[in-house]
Ligand SMILES: Cc1cc2nc3c(=O)[nH]c(=O)nc-3n(C[C@H](O)[C@H](O)[C@H](O)COP(=O)(O)OP(=O)(O)OC[C@H]3O[C@@H](n4cnc5c(N)ncnc54)[C@H](O)[C@@H]3O)c2cc1C
Ligand SMILES: Cc1cc2nc3c(=O)[nH]c(=O)nc-3n(C[C@H](O)[C@H](O)[C@H](O)COP(=O)(O)O)c2cc1C
């Protein structure tokens with residue numbers, strides 16, 4: 001038998017140790033249980049849960065989804081039962097997941113984020129928190145946090161004060177200078193950045209003379225946004241030292257590699273799960289093969305290697321919080 | 322991990338037969354013993370588009386017998402165009418069976434099935450099961466033209482009484498199928514319906530008028546098809562057994578909650594919908 005060294009796919013995001021560098025994107029994977037019949041959850045790094053808010057939300061009217069070329073628009077509108085009900089009825093079920101579970105927090109004020117973050121992070125079932133400050137699908141405030149450096153700083157600082165758990169801040173691509181926002185989030189205490197959320201967009205029904213989404217506008221995801229997302233990761237990686245979770249249209253191992261090489265330490269898969277739930281496992285296998293073929297010991301060896309002037313040279317490994 | 326009790330998983334299948342019962346209508350039969358064995362009437366599958374379009378296509382389970390199951394679809398957009406190119410021997414990846422299916426356990430002895438257009442794909446197995454249990458089954462089948470009334474003989478041979486309606490009167494009653502239903506000499510005691518939403522709303526109205534329960538299989542745009550994205554919802558009363566976990570009286574006392582068509586549905590009781 002030929003014994004071949006298995007490349008190491010594990011990564012560390014803040015204090016969060018992931019066996020695989022693949023997260024399932026918030027809002028795309030339910031609580032993980034929905035996909036359990038179709039994938040081995042022990043072979044995905046972790047699930048980022050659907051965003052939860054302080055008060056319950058019925059979400060947007062339908063249609064909430066429109067298929068578009070190489071992607072889709074969604075405007076779900078953060079449907080969720082609110083943090084109190086969530087803590088009482090849903091969170092306990094997450095304990096049995098054979099992967100890491102990352103809570104996602106959304107809100108409409110700095111206080112909302114702090115309150116929900118504190119309550120959610122206090123639960124043992126939740127291993128880390130992602131702050132969704134970049135949801136484009138809720139009337140007004142939702143996304144403005146990620147579009148304003150000062151608001152980003154305030155909301156991250158407030159959430160940071162409530163928990164010692166790993167805090168991932170999810171940035172919006174719908175900004176002029178994402179690097180500036182990233183720096184603010186880092187300075188305010190973020191442990192990692194998720195780059196990027198969906199790109200704003202809309203589609204119109206030319207027969208009905210009406211927008212196709214119930215919410216009028218939505219967020220574009222899937223391969224259509226991949227080059228936008230790769231560039232965002234590239235720019236953010238040059239601006240900050242904290243790790244990046246790259247996302248936006250990742251469907252294949254090649255797509256995933258682009259993100260690692262641009263400077264992401266981990267990736268997140270959303271829309272591709274809707275095409276084929278086997279995608280996360282296929283990507284994990286592909287990463288292993290790629291590294292083995294190049295005789296590289298670890299996925300960490302390729303992070304940022306295509307990024308000229310990379311700021312993020314694994315300084316966060318070791319003692320950095 | 323695959324749940325053995327429901328057969329729910331990703332199936333890599335081979336196409337064993339292909340036919341086109343009408344222009345732009347394709348039936349693909351695949352060898353999928355697990356799917357055929359576990360599929361319940363009214364459930365659906367998610368089919369991976371072979372040429373790489375984003376998002377799987379939701380298709381009703383048309384036939385399920387022995388080792389074979391089939392899907393029937395109208396070639397209407399990009400993904401169904403991709404699927405229509407497939408031939409016998411090609412591979413097809415299918416996730417399922419998914420959704421709840423029709424509630425047939427306590428069905429009365431006379432059942433009406435209303436199918437509109439492509440909705441016919443989701444009702445054949447229900448008809449077969451009801452007939453097997455000794456029910457009298459009337460099929461009310463509506464389409465735009467005679468051309469589009471596909472596989473009527475399959476239903477007739479199975480033992481259904483077939484009542485057809487076409488928009489242009491090229492076959493059967495001229496008009497909408499729900500008018501035909503409303504005139505039924507001997508109305509069924511339960512309705513099962515699948516078709517476009519205007520038809521389903523009309524079925525709900527007729528059912529309320531003649532005071533019989535109706536189960537509607539809804540169609541929404543899907544992304545995941547497995548309950549993960551909350552993109553496919555429909556408002557239902559919170560007291561429904563199908564209502565997802567949600568706190569009472571949210572948003573100003575409204576006791577309505579959005580249920581996922583792909584997970585809590587696709588079949589809902591007409592009187593519980595608030596759409
Ligand atoms: C539970 C469930 C079961 C289903 N079962 C079946 C079934 O058994 N058989 C079946 O045929 N279908 C079924 N459907 C519908 C099916 O999933 C597909 O939506 C449908 O077949 C079209 O897929 P497509 O990708 O080819 O079309 P798409 O490209 O998604 O287009 C869908 C429709 O919208 C139109 N359209 C697309 N883009 C535009 C635009 N920009 N402007 C205007 N119009 C546009 C297209 O012409 C087409 O009519 C089911 C759906 C659900 C939810
Ligand atoms: C249907 C849908 C729902 C989403 N819901 C959320 C959400 O609740 N919170 C969030 O932070 N991101 C949400 N997102 C964004 C994704 O997590 C992801 O960042 C984005 O879609 C880009 O990745 P992708 O192209 O791989 O899907 C959603 C995306 C989709 C398609």
Ligand code: FES
Nearest residue numbers: 544546550551583
């Ligand atoms: S399509 Fe994703 S929840 Fe129904």
